[in-house]
Amino acid sequence: MSQAPHTPESAPAQDENALIAERREKLAQWRARGHAFPNDFKRENTAAKLDERYGDKTHEALEADNIEVRLAGRIMLKRVMGKASFLTIQDHSGRIQLYIQRDAVGEEVYAEFKTWDIGDIIGCVGTLFKTRTGELTVKAAQVRLLTKNLRPLPDKFHGVSDIELKYRQRYVDLIMNEQTRFAFVARSRIVQSIREYMTGAGFLEVETPMMHPIAGGAAARPFVTHHNALDMPLYLRIAPELYLKRLVVGGFEKVFEINRNFRNEGLSPRHNPEFTMMEFYEAYADYNDIMNFTEGLLRHAARQALGTERFQYQGRELDFSRPFARFTVTEAIHHHNPGFSMEQLNDPAWLRAKLVEMGAEVRPNAGLGVLQFQLFEEATEAQLWEPTFIVDYPAEVSPLSRRSDRDPTIAERFELFMTGREIANGFSELNDPEDQAARFNEQAKARADGDEEAMYFDADYIRALEYGLPPTGGCGIGIDRLTMLLTDAPAIRDVILFPHLRPETA
Numbered sequence: 001m002s003q004a005p006h007t008p009e010s011a012p013a014q015d016e017n018a019l020i021a022e023r024r025e026k027l028a029q030w031r032a033r034g035h036a037f038p039n040d041f042k043r044e045n046t047a048a049k050l051d052e053r054y055g056d057k058t059h060e061a062l063e064a065d066n067i068e069v070r071l072a073g074r075i076m077l078k079r080v081m082g083k084a085s086f087l088t089i090q091d092h093s094g095r096i097q098l099y100i101q102r103d104a105v106g107e108e109v110y111a112e113f114k115t116w117d118i119g120d121i122i123g124c125v126g127t128l129f130k131t132r133t134g135e136l137t138v139k140a141a142q143v144r145l146l147t148k149n150l151r152p153l154p155d156k157f158h159g160v161s162d163i164e165l166k167y168r169q170r171y172v173d174l175i176m177n178e179q180t181r182f183a184f185v186a187r188s189r190i191v192q193s194i195r196e197y198m199t200g201a202g203f204l205e206v207e208t209p210m211m212h213p214i215a216g217g218a219a220a221r222p223f224v225t226h227h228n229a230l231d232m233p234l235y236l237r238i239a240p241e242l243y244l245k246r247l248v249v250g251g252f253e254k255v256f257e258i259n260r261n262f263r264n265e266g267l268s269p270r271h272n273p274e275f276t277m278m279e280f281y282e283a284y285a286d287y288n289d290i291m292n293f294t295e296g297l298l299r300h301a302a303r304q305a306l307g308t309e310r311f312q313y314q315g316r317e318l319d320f321s322r323p324f325a326r327f328t329v330t331e332a333i334h335h336h337n338p339g340f341s342m343e344q345l346n347d348p349a350w351l352r353a354k355l356v357e358m359g360a361e362v363r364p365n366a367g368l369g370v371l372q373f374q375l376f377e378e379a380t381e382a383q384l385w386e387p388t389f390i391v392d393y394p395a396e397v398s399p400l401s402r403r404s405d406r407d408p409t410i411a412e413r414f415e416l417f418m419t420g421r422e423i424a425n426g427f428s429e430l431n432d433p434e435d436q437a438a439r440f441n442e443q444a445k446a447r448a449d450g451d452e453e454a455m456y457f458d459a460d461y462i463r464a465l466e467y468g469l470p471p472t473g474g475c476g477i478g479i480d481r482l483t484m485l486l487t488d489a490p491a492i493r494d495v496i497l498f499p500h501l502r503p504e505t506a
Contacts, residue, residue: 019152026115027148041123041146044070048093050128051136059130069138071096072123072146074175080114086137089122090175097137098124105143112145119149119175167493168501180494183487186305187495190483191258193304194278197297203254203280208243210236210260216461217241219399219443219453220263223273236262239476241400244281245429246464248472256280258479269491270421272499276479285473287412287428291389294416294424294475295324298387298482305486313419313485316385324387324416329376332390336383340375351375369394369409384417393427399439399455401427423482426475433465 030036050069054062073089073096087098102110116122125142154176166173166180173180199205213232215222217239225234240259247255258278265271282290299320302309309321327335330345344350351371355362358378362371373394384390393413395403401411412428430436440462446454483495493499 016152020150023117023148023150026117027150030145030148036148038144038146041072041144042070043072043123046071046093047073047089047091047096050096051094054128055136057130062128062130065128067128068125069128070123070125071138072121074149075116075118075120075122078116078118083110085113087122089124097131097135098126098143099129099131099137099139100143101139105140109143113143116145117149117152119151119153120145121147121149164501167499168504170497183483183489183495184497186487187479187483190301190305190486191276191479193301194297194477194479195258197300198256198278198280201254201293203256203282204252206244206247206252206255206257208237208240208247208257208259212237214456214458216455216458217243217400218261218263219455221265221452223262223264238263239277240279241474241476242458242461244279245469245472245474246461248281248283249464249467249469253283253470254281267500269493270481272480272492272496274500275492275496277476278479279474279476281429281472281474283470283472286471287391287414287426287473290426290428290473290475291324291326291391291414291416294426294477295387297477298423301482302486311486311488313488314490316419318386318418318485320387322386324389326389326391326414328392329372329390329394332384332388333372333376333380336380340379345372345375367394367396369396373397381417381422382420385419387416387418389414389416398427399443400430400436402430402432403435419485421481422478423485424475424477426473429469429472429474431465431469431472433462436465437462 027036050071054067057065071089071091073091075087076090076095077086077088079086083102085100087100088095089098100110100113105113123142123144123146124138124140126138126140129137129139131137154172166177170180174184195205211225211227211234213234215235215238217237218241220238222235222238225236226232227234237259238261240257240261244255244257256278257280258276260274261277262274265273267273282293285293299309302311302320310317310319312318330342333345334340334342340354344354346368348368348371351368351374352362352366355371355374355378360374360378362374366374376390391414392404392407392410393401393415395401395409395411398411398413401413404410404412414424414426415422416424416426430439437457440455440457443455444457447456480492480495483489484492487495489495
């Protein structure tokens, strides 16, 4: 349900409006003096770098060295004490204290400084010293207002406590919440570590289209748009898979893409209609090779982001240092539900009855593999806390996967689960163009029967396979869900800078 915009707990609406009016008046006075919003201040230092380099030095050493610094940031704390005052400013790296003396900066500047507000952005030139309490501080020689803040920040003790405000006004959340800043810095490092791991292993990073003439590469409902000049419908990418495999046909034998995908589905703690995946494909590899590679990649990402392979997620430990478990679909169901016998798990009538008993919707024409997979989703998926590969999926639910040579009813496919959610999906790729065409036809029939997530028939992809796709393995890894794990975030919106929300009401 849409809600009216929220104001911080510390500032009721009428008070906030009065504060905004007061700050606009200060801005008008600043403009009248003829130098509002200057753009000529050059920052040379940041809070964290100064603390790293000089934080251990004594007051006497700093005074002897007379170290001049130039830094800028947002006012977060302000203590005015007659002829001398303290400020704490925040930049992208952290916070540092400033000491402002009337005699050092001049009476006019000091009088102006006293009118500045929490949230204003200032520039400062000064020298480093240590206070009596040992805090590294900048004694200001020059201080200037660079940007006027017109809206009061939330109370420092509450921060951004309203969840909708947190997601809708991420800029405020980033100002106030150190954990939020950590999460998105960590996300950037995770993506960078994945990119380095992939290129270090000889993979070529590529870019494929985000608008497709045919929705394909995954079973999902697409977003539809229209190209005016070509007068044709286009679909926002639900997966880059078919384009990446076209590149393997063309001779790029190890490729990857960090990509945005769009799926017209509901919102949940694990789902956002726009999300990020890393997909990769390697010629002359099978799904076992891809599982081993994926396991190594995730360990590397954890080490780079956290410095460890063992960490806490929502109060429970996750351990990437041990080999990831591997079960087939039916083995996993039986392992986590020992009351279900393997004989029952291979009996379509029993499976159908059990699913109906559990309240699941069962299609009348669902085969054994589909029923087993449905029971896995209903009874087992949520129990997979430690990293676990589920392997050998029913071919019926794996339209792009290669069938197993030992059993054509199963596909050489895996999904990686942890904390009860899917993190990665991969398989030995189907490179038989006639088999792929037959499976596309099955998907097209399912779509005609009302399955809006079934795939379309992609004739150009079949043509590409007819030129010859070498034996290939591939995998897609959910960057958002991986980031949730490594930053201890309970919801996907906590690791997407600007998640989708209902429109604001006036």
